[in-house]
Amino acid sequence: MRAVIFGASGRLGRSVVHAFADMTVTGTAFSRSTSGLATVDATAADDIERLLGRDQPDVVVNCVGERRPAVWAGAPAQARDRNVDAARLIAEAARRCGARFLHISSDYVFDGKTPPYRPGSLPNPVNTYGRWKLLAEEAVRAACPDAAILRLPVLYGPVQFAAETNLTEIARQVGAGARVELDDVCVRYPTHADEAAEVCRLxxxxxxxxxxxxxxxxxxxxxxxTKYQMARLIARRFGLSADHIRAGEADAVSGDRPIDCRLDCQDLPAALHPARRRLFHAEFPPVVEPWLLPARPATS
Incomplete structure (x- = not known):
């Protein structure tokens, strides 16, 4: 069996490549291309067609996307290309080569007002990223009607730079000691990238x-x-002061962050052997520890 993983240099993509290790896997990257990955521009139809024509995969997984607000706000056209156009082009190419296709989407397609959300709940994104992810879902359905779409919440796991996940960025702020306000209203459901990747393989x-x-x-x-609760949890676990962290409402007040996009996941375990659930309290310490310096011990 052969698999092609688009976006294999990202946080989820790296885990997905590992989870598909029982197959012959080709991972792709572009802006963060590294050794062992094929350099493919996922917004270029010719690049995609050339790779799939060469590899003839049985399954294709699309992990391409730009979720970081600082990036997509500064380059909206480029971010739309990566979130919407790439999904459509990959879906079209997967259908033409006869591969099964799995597309990764987001809980941000919902407005966060009436959780939990079932797969059939009506999407109503409140920010640009959520609208792009919804447009990508629609493009995938049109291009490849047999595709599977997996919605995931915010992910965490070992990272290459602190801002790669919300959790490690929060850890950096805890360790830095500079005064900062973190939202204590909007609820996130941090999920380990390896767990999500195992679900992708299933x-x-x-x-x-x-x-x-x-x-x-x-x-x-x-x-x-909330972000504030995660910061307090990190500080308590490592015996650090959190006096510089203040609870706020910044994300909620802005109106472009959903309050609670909790996903109803009961249908998936019923259809598959359930993936191993990773408990946040057990998994987060080794993920955040490298990003806590310079940290200061809590005062007694």
């Missing part, structure tokens, strides 16, 4: 065996935290 396996899972699936950790 879905791919089901698709390859002809199992019908429905067009959209949800997967998420069950425990929710």
């Amino acid at each position: 879905i791919a396996g089901a698709l390859l065996h002809g199992q019908h899972l429905g067009t959209v699936a949800h997967w998420s950790a069950e425990q929710g935290f």
Whole structure:
């Protein structure tokens, strides 16, 4: 069996490549291309067609996307290309080469007002990123009707730079000691990238065996935290002061962050052997520890 993972240099993509290790895997990257990955511009149809024509994969997974507000706000056209146009082009190419296709979407397609959200709940994104992810879902359905779409919440795991995940960026702020206000209203459900990748592999396996899972699936950790709560948890775990961290409402007041996009995931475990649930309290310490310096011990 052969798999092509688009966006394999990103936080989720790296885990997905590892989870598909029982297949012959080609991972792609572009702006962060590294050794072992094929350099492919996912917004260029010719690049995509050339790779899939060469590899003839049985399954294609699209992890391409730009979720960081600082990036997409500064270059909206480029971010739209990566979130919407790339999804459409990859879906079209996957259909033409006869591969099963799994597209990664986001809980941000919902407005966060009436959780939990089932796969059939009506999307109503409140920010640009959410609208792009919804447009990408629609483009994928039109281009490849048999595609599977997996919505995920915010992810965490070992990173290459602090801003790669919300959790490690919060850890950097805890360790820096500079005064900062973190939102204590909007709830996130941080999910380990390796757990999400295992779900991707299970879905791919089901698709390859002809199992019908429905067009959209949800997967998420069950425990929710605000940014402020995560910061306090990090400080307490490592015995650090959190006096410089203040609870605020910045994300909620802006109106462009959903309050609570908790996903209802009950349908997916019923269809697949459930992935191993990773408990946040057990998994986050080794992820955040490298980003806590310079940290200062809590005063007694």
